[in-house]
Amino acid sequence: MIALENICKRFDTLDVLQDVSLALRTGAVTALIGPNGSGKTTLIKIVLGLTRADAGALHVAGEPADAAGAYRRAIGYMPQAAHFPVNLRVGDVLDLVQQLRPGEATDDDLMRAFDMDAIAGKYVGTLSGGTKQKVNAVIAFRFRPSLLILDEPTAGLDPLSSNVLKEKIRAVRAEGRSVLITSHIMSELESLADDVAFLCDGRMRFAGSIADLLTRTGNASLEDAIAALMRSDRATPWPAPTAAPRAGAVPAWLTPGAEGVA
């Protein structure tokens, strides 16, 4: 669906992403995991065209992503925290985004599930954080995107709403659409995701199926497997980008490109 090839991004003197490649499978949920500051948000922003990569390529359905951003028609984005103009009504925000995407088929399941009609007349500034997050989710899912990018989607949601959202993610996957999701709640990702992409210090340390990761690390849960990855990462840090790679510095089973998501 979407493929990133050898993406590099540097902010001032900091290499945020180094030679990152990732292909998202159609009809699969891919968990993007990494410690704080590992480059997850930058990677997401590059996919969305909010940030430009210094090097590398972004392909959508086999074609290079157009600079004008028309490919974003295929993407629904749910940022980590919802920030809407406080003096707009919820209905104004939903209408604005709908009018910015004219002619697109809509899916109002989440609208109904989160009872948006009941709050459509309320000003955004009067909403709780969780309710704003529901509006955020509705916007992301509403236009039936081929790829959903969800950044900590359940943060701030009550258990019931969180459950509704997770069911919706499963339904989207069942329809053959792709989802890229980040979260620090490993149990949540394990229950939702098929594949995992693990970023650390701006490098893609693992990209493959969760089942494969569990097998390779010999762990029973995603949380333990990721912890093992992070421990091995600390024990055998990657060389500085300008230095030649040190032999044996990286566990063989984590060799970049050893396992990519097809």
Add this chain to the structure above:
Amino acid sequence: MNVISLVLSAGLRDLSRNRWIVAYALAFLGIAEGLFWFGGTGPQVLLSLLNIVLLVLPLVALVFGTIHVYASREFVELLLAQPVPRRQLFAGLYLGLAIPLAGAFLFGAGIPFAVHARQGASAGAVAALLVAGVSLSLAFAAIATWIALRTDDRLKGVGLALGAWLVSTIVYDGLVLAAAAAFGDYPLERPLLALMMANPVDLARVLVLTQLDVSALMGYTGALFERTFGTALGTSVAVAALVVWCVVPLGMAERRFRNRDF
């Protein structure tokens, strides 16, 4: 509706309910009406209001504009994640900030002069005040937008906005005066005219004063300006220079918006 009008319309709805914008409009209304109430004639009120406009309007446009752009950043990211061109989105966002600022001034300063139209202020002078105020709103909103897009650190951005206000309203005139005193033995007419053009606040002041018979208040540069261009040409030159002051920072902000990483 196109992207510009959609985003502009949302911006207008948001800021028309913003308490600071409402207070700003009411403050101008109260001050102008108060000046009339306490027995001022039209020209006296206009002169008093001009001094307030030249000090307060750049301050509000710079500080409010900078804070507004920072506060909108996450919402802008959400809009940029939609399939919309950056150039059009920028135009909608800028106009959604500048029009409420200019509109609040027009409302607050314009209504009292319309109500007290028979109290002696010439239509030309009132029009010059309103044009000067609108031009300053547009120019300083563009400068504020550029500052906020240029600087990620919000505190630094607001500091720069305050610095720009201090320079354009207070420091600049002092430097010009010092230069005139230091190089009094040299022909300074042309350099001083050029220096006056380089400050929108000076231009706005001269634009209004050339419409009034108050040469004593013009100051050295204002008198020089009128002597060089005369009233009619002087007005056109001042308006043209103010237009340049709106267009150049706007172009810089637009370029920054198109090229920056979010």
